[in-house]
Amino acid sequence: MQVPYESTGRQRQKGRTREALVAAARALLARGVSPGVEEVAEEAGISRTTAYRYFPNQRALLLAAHPQIQERTLLPEDAPQDPVARLDIVMHEFVRITLDWEPQLRTQLRLSLEPGAEQPVLRQGRAIGWIKDALEPLRATHPAVDVDRLALAIRSATGIESLIWLTDIGGLSREEAANVVKSSARALLQAAILCS
Template sequence: MNDVSMPYETHGRTGQKSRTRTALVTAAREMVANGQTPTVDRAASAASVSRATAYRYFPNHASLLAAAHPETGTQSLLGDDPPDDPAARLDIVIRAFTTLIVETETQQRTMLRLSLEAQDAAPDHAPLPLRQGRAIGWITEALEPLRGQLTDEGLHRLVLAIRSATGIEALVWLTDMAGLSRDEAVDLMRGSARALLASALPV
């Protein structure tokens, strides 16, 4: 598990603490997979952990949701020996990203709903832990060979454009609103990523 640990977990019986944290996160993820809203109290009950102990690991609802997100532990999508060509690198990342989204669609939809509800409840609050921009990092890593060909601002805008055309938000719109099948939606997202990259490259 690559989630950021709370200070409580970094000393003492670290092995037991790691197992307790894993149990809480697993319980929360099972709730998300079932379309339920996980809370620290509910996760503690499901994991047979006391409420007081659970709050030492997750002091609030947002920190638990961030840990329960399906993408939390994934640091890179490029693999061990990625190609140098940015188009090939991007295709690897977008294929892996869209596969992840489809395979965890129920959880992704639940997290999207919870994220939007939290934002509506506190629109002026700090950025939500759920929207930590992991996909932004994956896409940026894919396009690193373009540094020097594009300005930093231009590269960032390209990454944002590609992210806006992929992910759970795009999948929901393409399937629920546009009526595409999941395979059609994935093909369109991958094609959009390729087209956006091609349009941004210097002639």
């Protein structure tokens, strides 16, 4: 079994080099470039040979540039118990994250749609967990509402996929698209409550 380059020798230095390459990839993506390993190496001031030791191809590099968002919840500690207010808070933050990381998320979506592609981290369902967290009070106040299914429905109308459709196809500005996403989430929640 081959030992990965990064797990041998000066691991801290290698960690810093990897992070510099990832940061350079993110910076280029944010400027609208879909960079290859050589462009990222130049941006980071690292030799191409070294860069290829970390990322053998563009796909591996772009997957590593995915946003690292570890929050288990987007709600503040003093979050209200009203599910509508909670969802509004979560959707405000989720839309902000989506807009802040739009170039990287677009790249991850493109990579995830390639035939035979491994599913990148974009497909971990983190946003579904954030939405379920917002909807949690419904389990007690509206037990007939299927919170898990509602979270999936809300997620299907939000995120990078919706932003792309609303801006690229629908012709909306990012601000208009953000408002549509937020109001769609709220409408789905209100409909679920009314039907329960």
